[in-house]
Amino acid sequence: MRWMAAALMALAAAVAAMAMALSDGPPERADALPSSAGPLAVRRVAGPFEHPWGLAFLPDGAMLVTERQGRLWRVGADGAKTEVAGLPPVEEDGQGGLLDVLAARDFAATREIFLTYAAPDPAGSRTTLAAARLAAAGDRLEDLRVLFEQTPPVRSGRHFGSRVVEGSDGTLFVTVGDRGDPPNAQDPARSIGKVLRVARDGSVPADNPFAGTPGTRPEIWSLGHRNPQGMALDAEGRLWTVEHGARGGDEINRPEAGRNYGWPRISYGTHYSGAAFPGSAAPGLEQPVYYWDPSIAPSGMVVYSGRLWPEWAGDIFVGALKFRLLARLDREGDRITGEERLFKELFGRIRDVREGPDGALWFLTDEDDGGLYRVTPAR
Incomplete structure (x- = not known):
């Protein structure tokens, strides 16, 4: 009678989902949502947050959450919030x-974190990377210093990127969108529409692909990116990104040193005007590992370890703003072989997704009353 129990569970999950969809707001918890790995439990741990954007875990069980409006919160394991000053x-x-926000791998010794943000400039704004120390009380940043500023500043409220990941060698990867002006992504003199790589002190690593190349920003790792709002490392230390297309053409890429990922010369989407791109492939331009058409408006991403769900080891999870979902991509090496939604x-609009220290999945919803949610196997 195992099939009957499974059918009843699926029916219960469907009824619960319908009830949630008809309610006034998102549920505080859901205990049996269906998935290919069995029923999932989802619990809202903290909130409300006003348009939260980034999430980082600290060694003591606390978390850091950014709000786009310019607030940083320390969230205790019990969900209690403390605003961080400085x-x-x-x-x-x-x-x-x-x-975005990232705790350094050696945070326990250094208490160092990294932030990305739009910094004001007389000529517009710049996607910026900064480092700081979180005070022992967890309520203030100290010794804040800018490591990188997008060049040049731009008067635009679009396409900032912007994720930061610590590479396996301790260098920092940062994404910067094209700032709403697509030709920026192909201009080597501008650090816009690129994945960048800098050292933890802000210097340029000597083995960057364009270090010492005249007329090219030395911090560029790869170019031809539209608006990468998700970035993660896999178990082998390789870099993955997810970025917004135009109308269609959201992409999963695996940026490698010196490679060009094509925007705006090629795309699987169309311009917002309805005009077609010249094509979806061209010599010297990399193809995406995977793409969506129609768009799902992807945001944060994580490559999952398999700790709680061994069958999902190595798979990629991507938050989606447009359809308010979490996409799981079956991954075999460098290929995506399937998708589960x-x-x-x-x-709500899922802005960031991370794996917690115990293997649970966590996500943030980008809403006026956004929440921090934890996903575990249903018991």
Whole structure:
């Protein structure tokens, strides 16, 4: 009778999902949402947050959450929130504001964190990377210093990127979108529409692919990116990104040193005007590993370890803003072989997704009353 129990569970999950969709807001918890790995439990751990953007885990079980408006919160394991002071000036403009946050791997010794944000400038704004120390009390940043500023500044509230990941060698990868002006992504003299790589002190690593190349920004790792809002490492230390297309053509890429990923010369989408791109492939331009058409408006991403769900080891999870879902991509090496869509329309616009220290999945919803949610196997 195992099939009957499974059918009843699926029916119960469908009824619960319908009830949630008809309610006034997202549920605080859901205990049996269906998935290919069995039923999932989802619990809202903290909130409300006003348009949260980035999430980082600290060794003591606490977390850091950014709000785009320019606030940083320390969230205890019990969900209690403490606002962190000492942030830099932030330009909240359109998609810009306080964006990603990352705790250094050696945080336990250094208490160092990294922030990306839109910094105000007389000529517009700049996607910026800064480092700081979180005070022992967890309520203030100290010794804040800018490591990188996008060049040049731009008057636009669009396409800031902006994720930061610590590479396996301790260098920092940062994404910067094209700032709403597509030709930026192909201009080697501009650090816009690129994946960048800098050392933890802000210097340029000597083995960057364009270090010492005249007329090219030395921090560029790869170019031809539209608006990468998700970035993660796999178990082998390789870099993955997800970025917004135009109308269609959202892409999963695996950026490698010196490679060109094509925007705006090629795309699987179309211009917002309806005009077609010259094509979807061209010599010297890399193809995406995977793409969506129609767009799902992807945001944060994580390559999952398999700790709680061994069958999902190595798979990629991507948050989606447009359809308010979490996409799981079956990955075999450098290929995506299938997609599963979880939680569609249940919780809100999923802005970031991370794996917690115990293997649970966590996500943030980008709403006026956004929440921090934890996903585990249903018991």
